[in-house]
Amino acid sequence: MAAIQVYASFPCAVAPAGADLDLAPTNWRWVHCLSLPLDTLKARQFSQRPYKWIRYAIGVVVGAEGDLSSSPDLPDIVDYDIGHLPSESATLYYHTSDEERRRMCPIDPDLERTESFTSSIATTRLAHFIDDVKERDGSSCVMTGLDEKLCDAAHLLAQTKGDTYISTYTQRRSRSTAGDDIVQDINSVRNGLFINGFSHKGLGKHLAFLPTPNFAMDTADLDPNAPPEGRRYTTHLFKPDIPFFLGGRNAPPSGSPIRISDTPQWPPAILFDAVYAGAVLQHFGTETLKEDVTAAWKETFLSSMTEEEKAIADGRAAAAKMRAYERKAQEGPDNFDILMAMPYISVPRDKLKILIREAKVKAEAEEHERMEEKVNTWMEQIADE
Known part of the structure; x- marks a missing residue:
């Protein structure tokens, strides 16, 4: 080819x-x-x-x-x-x-978001993030105009990355002499975008928004009828055979601009660049880039996070995996699931419920013990210092 x-x-x-x-x-x-x-x-x-x-x-x-x-x-x-x-x-x-x-800072190989704001993690900062993003973006999807009931307050850089990560990342990629494109808080309204839930699932994988003008392009390179220096964020669908990522059959086509907020609270372009880079890596990145080169930078990415943030990120990632398993269970078993369930088919219902409950308690206890060990280690390091 x-x-x-x-x-x-x-x-x-x-x-x-x-x-x-x-x-x-x-x-x-x-x-x-x-x-x-x-x-x-x-x-x-x-x-x-x-x-x-x-x-x-x-x-x-x-x-x-x-x-x-x-x-x-x-x-x-x-x-x-x-x-x-x-x-x-x-x-x-x-x-x-x-x-x-x-100033080189390659895209993080683990940039892919692993959580949605609808998770069970209920914090004051996250609650403010949701409210602030919704208010700034007019309580409807910036891409499709869908009602807020169908929308999510999506993080551009995943919430699991933490404050230190987004601060380090934006400082490294900052292009503003005034530093006004640096974001210190992962739950800052400037790291959010109000989009429909369908599109949220594909953001940074199959869907991204290209900000113009940028160092390589102006807006007329996307739309010859647009002013070259006109500020615009253009929807690009990297996998058009999955149309629901745009939010439904009546959604604007790939190449359409999204609605933007002309306020200082709008996300800096470098965060849109990060999401776009994630989609490029997903669809066009070579295995050498994904595994060898970006893996070499992984410690650089991780070293920007505190031990507490790493522990929290691990916990959130584990919770995200659990939710994925739960969603899969709701969709019904596949052939492998049926094969694994064969030994339990003849087990009475009441006894099976007990076995499942015991397994769940054991898994939660093991995860809690692992998290507690991480936090204790971090606390000991703080005390030593």
């Missing part, structure tokens, strides 16, 4: 959080990051200027601004104004300056 293969330069040795990367040429290597099938790009029509979109896509995945070239040695920049894709496979290299390499 004809495709555009995109390479980016990554360090061989990743510096710990807060330290500078080694910029020596010997510490850098070209890594195959994206594989973009030509048929898919033509069908999706992400931009009127496809090379500009490719530049944006690799830029938000890598976390650094740069330029595309057909050569790994010379930054012989491609013609971004070309309005068509090649007919045969091609290879592109994403060149970044030393300044951009210093």
